[in-house]
Structures are given as structure tokens and as C-alpha cells.
Amino acid sequence: MIISMSNMDSISYGRNTSSLLIVVSCVLLAAVQWCNAAQYKVGGDNGWVLGGSNYAAWSRHHNFRAGDTLLFQYPPGTHSVLQVSQQDFKDCSTSSPVLTATGGSNVIRLSKAGTYWFICGFNGHCSGGMKFAVQASGSAATAQELSESSDHYLNACPTQLS
Numbered sequence: 001m002i003i004s005m006s007n008m009d010s011i012s013y014g015r016n017t018s019s020l021l022i023v024v025s026c027v028l029l030a031a032v033q034w035c036n037a038a039q040y041k042v043g044g045d046n047g048w049v050l051g052g053s054n055y056a057a058w059s060r061h062h063n064f065r066a067g068d069t070l071l072f073q074y075p076p077g078t079h080s081v082l083q084v085s086q087q088d089f090k091d092c093s094t095s096s097p098v099l100t101a102t103g104g105s106n107v108i109r110l111s112k113a114g115t116y117w118f119i120c121g122f123n124g125h126c127s128g129g130m131k132f133a134v135q136a137s138g139s140a141a142t143a144q145e146l147s148e149s150s151d152h153y154l155n156a157c158p159t160q161l162s
């Protein structure tokens with residue numbers, strides 16, 4: 001009787017352990033996938049301002065992926081963010097933006113792989129240097145890449161990259 005109880009206990013314990021493992025695995029997987037997308041503060045500490053950064057150089061310094069987000073920060077009313085076509089980017093033309101963001105704090109998601117062009121919509125700011133392109137690659141970071149560059153991507157969970 002005691003042995004039989006003990007067997008039942010051990011079976012029951014085994015079930016609980018595997019359920020727990022499944023739950024833990026799911027949580028870990030979700031955490032990895034969430035951390036997988038990084039947020040980059042455009043221009044680093046200086047943010048999105050006239051003469052604040054060499055934005056083209058800032059952009060070249062990072063490896064953007066589909067799913068990552070860009071954070072534009074600037075004093076409200078002093079700048080804007082326009083996503084534009086490649087031609088409008090070259091011309092600094094603000095006449096037909098794909099997307100317009102204002103207000104001082106904008107998060108723009110690089111939703112899919114490709115090239116994105118951003119300029120400031122304020123007169124003279126684009127030609128003054130507030131313009132850059134972002135190349136987002138298609139594949140999400142793999143677990144291996146995450147571990148190889150843990151200082152980069154895993155830190156993206158609690159903090160912002162600049």
C-alpha cells in the first residue's frame with residue numbers, strides 16, 4: 001500500500017514537473033523573441049536635433065533587423081520625422097512623405113526588411129544633416145547570434161541602444 005502510494009506520488013510529481021518545464025520553456029521562448037527586437041535611439045544621446053549627430057554615420061554603425069524600432073527624441077515643435085521615398089530623401093523633399101511623426105517622441109517600427117529613408121520636415125533641416133537611411137535585414141536574430149552578441153541584443157531588453 002505504501003509502495004503503491006509512493007508510485008502514484010512519483011507519477012503525479014512527474015506530470016507536474018513536465019508541465020512546469022513546458023511553462024518555463026514557453027516563457028523563456030517568449031522572452032527571447034521579445035528581446036530579439038531592439039530599439040535604437042536615433043543619434044544616440046543627442047537625439048534627433050539639428051547638428052546633433054552625423055545621422056548617416058550613426059545608422060551605418062548599427063545592424064538593423066526587421067522588427068526593430070527607432071526612437072526619435074527632440075524638443076516638441078522643433079523637429080519632425082518624415083519617412084520618405086528614396087528620391088524625396090535625395091531631394092530633401094517634404095511634399096509626399098510615407099509617414100509623418102511629430103510631438104517630440106516617436107517610435108517607428110522597421111516592420112519588414114528593406115531600406116527606410118528618414119528626414120526632418122522642418123525647413124532646411126534635411127539639407128542641414130537631419131537625414132539618414134536605414135537598411136533592415138530580414139531575418140530575426142537567432143539564439144546563437146544572441147549569445148554571440150549578448151552585450152548588444154540581450155541588453156536591448158531592459159535598456160535602449162543608442
Ligand SMILES: [Cu+2]
Pocket residue numbers: 049050078079080120121122125126130
Ligand atoms: Cu529638424
